[in-house]
Amino acid sequence: MPRYLDRDRLALLAALVAPLAVAVVLLTFRAGLPNTSIALILVVIVVAVAANGNRLAGGLAALSAAVWFDFFFTQPYQRFAVTKSVDIQTAVLLLVVGLAVSQLAARARRLQVVAITDADYLARIHDTAELAQSAKEPDTVVDHVTAQLTTLLHLRGCRFEYGSLIGHPPRLEPDGTVVWGRKRWDVDRLGLPNREIELRTFGNGRFYGRFMLDPTPGTIPPLQARLVAVTLADQTGAAFGTVGSG
Structure with missing residues (x-):
């Protein structure tokens, strides 16, 4: 066997x-x-x-x-x-x-x-899931996750774009890797690209928007942190799917 x-x-x-x-x-x-x-x-x-x-x-x-x-x-x-x-x-x-x-x-x-x-990672997931269950407006979850992503990935800034896919920035994928164009960026060796990175948000199969991540030069967030970031974005999508975008 x-x-x-x-x-x-x-x-x-x-x-x-x-x-x-x-x-x-x-x-x-x-x-x-x-x-x-x-x-x-x-x-x-x-x-x-x-x-x-x-x-x-x-x-x-x-x-x-x-x-x-x-x-x-x-x-x-x-x-x-x-x-x-x-x-x-x-x-x-x-x-x-x-x-x-x-x-x-x-x-x-x-x-x-x-x-x-890691207890900190688990607490972030727990807190976001709790908020996604109780929030009356998805914007509340968006603001919370924006702050979580900023500290989790040591970003200079983070913002959310609703329902738009303009341009072709590097993208944080569900497996924690970063893809830029058709190539995979070596985050563990080079750190995050020195430009905004998109992290897309879906709920019930529907695209709602994307977090635009502004990395701090020289920082290398570990794969575990990047996977947690993807999970937080998924929970944001779940909040949109539950509460609605209006």
């Missing part, structure tokens, strides 16, 4: 077992840890499963984590029922963020890089 099939089967088993096992361990700390911290710990487990398996394993781990979070850490305990709106929101966000980072980890696995487990 091919080794990758063994690995994927083990990942599927881990997707079912690992969130439950970690949730049982965390029961000891239930009185002292806020539910948001417990949710983030479970997200790390989802990332680990996805990084060593595939998207299916990551999605199953995210679902498993959300189910056991509901069962063990929301009142009434040991029942599949949630009575507090804040716990419902946390459980939904755990599932949404878990699915998002599992996609990110699976993408990273294909590129043979370390999975995204």
Whole structure:
């Protein structure tokens, strides 16, 4: 049997077992840890499963984590029922963020890089997903992600263009690479190109606009940061798809 099939089967088993096992361990700390911290710990487990398996394993781990979070850490305990709106929101966000980072980890696995487990990266994804769920206007998410991208990629500036594709600037691709014309730019050796780079935003298959990134000369954002940037743009597109652009 091919080794990758063994690995994927083990990942599927881990997707079912690992969130439950970690949730049982965390029961000891239930009185002292806020539910948001417990949710983030479970997200790390989802990332680990996805990084060593595939998207299916990551999605199953995210679902498993959300189910056991509901069962063990929301009142009434040991029942599949949630009575507090804040716990419902946390459980939904755990599932949404878990699915998002599992996609990110699976993408990273294909590129043979370390999975995204940095707490700062996870917090950025979590905060943006939470805002995308609650924002009444997509512009709120756009402004938030603009600020996130500026600090994440150490940019001089960042702006959002609605529904326009003028010119042919370098483009940050979904796999974290940068394409300029028909050539791939070696970001890890040369840094980002010294001109604006576009990061396109889609929601439900519809193009809504693009973030225009103004790099700081000499900075080389790691691949993990660029993958997180793509995920933040995806969440912006989801906000447009949910709330609408008007």
